Every structure is written in structure tokens, then in C-alpha cells.
Amino acid sequence: MVKHAAPSNVPEADWRPDILRLSRFRDDAEVQLVNRIHARVAALLGRNVEAASPEQMRAMVAEHFSTALEDEHVAVNRTDRLRLQDAVFSEIVGYGPIQDLLHDDGISEIMVNGAHQVWIEREGKLYLTDVTFADTDHVIRVIQRIIAPLGRRCDEASPMVDARLPDGSRVNAVIPPLSLVGPVLTVRKFRREPLSPEELLRHSSITPEALQFLRACVRGRLNVIVSGGSGAGKTTLMNALSSYISTRERIVTIEDAAELRLQQIHVITLEARPANVEGHGEVSIRDLLRNALRMRPDRIVVGECRGPEALDMLQAMNTGHDGSLTTIHSNGPRDALARIETMVLMSGADLPLRAIREQVAAAIDLVVYVERMQDGTRKITQISEVRGYEGDLITMQDLFVFQRDGFDGQRVLGSLRPTGIRPAFSEQLTSRGLELPLNWFGYDGDGAFEGERG
Secondary structure, three states, X not given: OOOOOOOOOOOHHHOOOOEEOOOOOOOHHHHHXXXXXXXXXXXXXXXXXXXXXXXXXXHHHHHHHXXXXXXXXXXXXXXXXXXXXXXXXXXXXXXXXXXXXXXXOOOOEEEEEOOOOEEEEEOOEEEEEOOOOOOHHHHXXXXXXXXXXXXXXXXXXXXXXXXXXXXXXXXXXXXXXXXXXXXXXEEEOOOOOOOOHHHHHHOXXXXXXXXXXXXXXXXXXXXXXXXXXXXXOHHHHHHHXXXXXXXXXXXXXXXXXXXXXXXXXXXXXXXXXXOOOOOOOOEOHHHHHHHHOOOOOOEEEEOOOOOOHHHHHHHHHOOOOOOOEEEEEOOOHHHHHHHHHHHHHXXXXXXXXXXXXXXXXXXXXXXXXXXXXXXXXXXXXEXXXXXXXXXXXXXXXXXEEEEEEEEOOOOEEEEEXXXXXXXXXXXXXXXXXXXXXXXXXXXXXXXXXXXXXX
């Protein structure tokens, strides 16, 4: 069993994690055998790798593998033979040691810290594995195999790169001299199927009442910001909420790296493009957002606002494009609005702070804050309404707040509870045919707030 935290009787400085055995190899001897066979097979294949189909490549690898294995004078049974052959195939056309990790649906993130340390995230918790690379060059070869089809580069002149795998998984790589531990590769995997709102309930990420409330807000075309820290589940939550958008609407999604998978039939997906090796051809989120306004969108969904495009997003929200959704890195709902102010200032627009705050208050209706908890679970911990602008400040009001009741050593105890305050936009939603029952906000049939009892 892998330890996730230092036991109480072990000093933090002395604790070391147990290693999760995920490597396809039994021992170092098998690793060395596959490395030798891979080198021979790769040399025999030569440039045939570029022209062959996957089926042809697998057949050629099998043929050359058999020859190389015989020359090694190693006796293996059929099961081991196929396992080692798959390992060689992964080295030639796949992603080497992490290929099996990419195929494991239970793994949500893969973190390669140099050649000899590979971590994974499973169910919100980190595990150190026994998967390793042969050396630094081995890691770099895998990185190059990921980014080459995308026309990206990662070398001493450009030692950082963002990319994505064919299945949409997001990839970041940093190599020396920026990384002092060797090449670092981080893969944030995609679920095969997007997380549904019902799954949010099953994972206890939200209560039924709060989910019904968010459903009404999305259907009622309110402008919603999903905020949280890195890895908190912002994009996953926004993807789930987007399922409430009507199939009759034309939706334009804009992302730095395509992650959203909306299920409606009329969806236009736009993806930003970095500059090429000559420094030309960049198309930014801001460029795409401006262009999206000319595409007759009913809804605009921006994967993440993190720069000057925030100004264009606010202007879109304030000029008839209701029902927009985006995510923002922040430490809380109010901090999310403060970050938007900062991003607008980054745009170079000569606007006084008061004008920026007035735009923010007029554009944004709701901020949903999601956290990754101590036990690895992701939970919505605040749903806050933006009420308006008063006395040089944007006024906000918490509608739902997660109340922590403790930690039992395995999981966080607590629940998302209503504050007893009904949103000011209730009448607006009612006029659009969306009722907000009092019990969603903690009131019983007699109109008494249950939080005041006892």
C-alpha cells in the first residue's frame, strides 16, 4: 500500500513514500534487454518508420523483434515475449515507459521528474511509481515524439513547451538548463467521457440543491466564472456545467489547448496557436475572442482567462453575449475578481480602476470556487453572487459555503451549505421561466431558515 502522508510516528523529514509497482518490467535485466533489442530493431527499421501505417509497423517490429531476441539467446514464454515486444513497439512509435500509464483510465496525471522518478495522480492523490527511463536522452526522445507532429520545438534555445496528445491530454515539458533535475514532463490526462453533473453528486463535490441552482443559472444565461487553484478541477467543472446549455444554441469555445468537450451539436472549437520557430504566426486567445464576436455566437466559453483577453471577455459579456463561461486561477471568489482587474490592466487599455470595476460588476453574475481538498477530493466550496458596485468596491454575497467539520485522517468532513441569502437575480431567472425554490437556500416549508434552528 502506498503511503500518502507521513505517519504520525515518523518525522516528516524522514518519511519516504512506498513505490507503486506499475512498470511492465520485472527487473533491471529485462530493462537492459529491451533497450538492446530496441536499438537493433530501430536500426533495422530505419526510415520505414515514417512511411508505414501502425499495422505495418507492428508487423515489422514483431519480425525484427523475433530476430533480435534469438540473437540474445534468451528463452521467454509467449506471455513475456508479447509483453517485451509491446515494450519495444512503445519505444519506437509510442511514448516509451509512460505508454501504459497513458492507457490507465484510473490515472489523471503523470509527472516525470528526470529519468528516474515518475509520479502519478490517482483519485486526487500522488503516488511514486517504479517506472523509469534509461537516461536523460530517453526522456527527451519521448518529449520530441510528442511535440514533433505539432510543429513545436523543445531545445536549449526554447526549453519549455506546451502541447497535447492526440486524445487531448495536456502536456508540458521543461528541459535543462531551466530544469536542474533533468527533463520534466507533465501530462494531464483526459477522461474518455466528460464528467457529468450526476457524477459531481456521486463524488460529493456538490449538493443536489446547489447543483440545481447552478443548472438554473446556466440555463438562465447568467455569466459564470469558475475559479480555483491549479489542478482543482476548474475545467472539469465548467465542462459539466456547460452540459446545461441548450442544444439549440450556437456555442463558440476558445482555449489555449483544447480540453473542453461540449456535447451539443452546434459547437465551434477554436484553439490558440503559438508563434513558430521564426517567431511568426501567433494567434492568441484575445485574437480568437475578438473574432468569435463576428461568428454570431449565442454563448462564448473561454477555457481560461489569464491575460489581457479578460477585457474583451468583459466587453462581450456586457454587449449582449449573456451566458458566457470561463475559468480563472484564484484563491477565492473575491480574489477572482481582483485578478480580472489586474488582467484588464495588462491589456494596456487606459481605463481608471473605477471603470474597470464597474465593468466587472456589470458583466459577472456568479463566481463558483472549487478546491482540491486535503484528502484529494475536489469540492465546490463557495458559490458567490456579484451584487453590484458600491462605494468604489464590487459587492459580493456568498450563497453557498462549504463548512468543514474536521478531518478523520482519511477524508475531509463537511458539506456545502446555503447561507440563507437568495440571489438578487432571482426575479430575472423567474422571468425566464426558471424558479428558485426556497428550500435550495435552506428554508423549510414555513419559510424559516433551517440554519437558524437549535
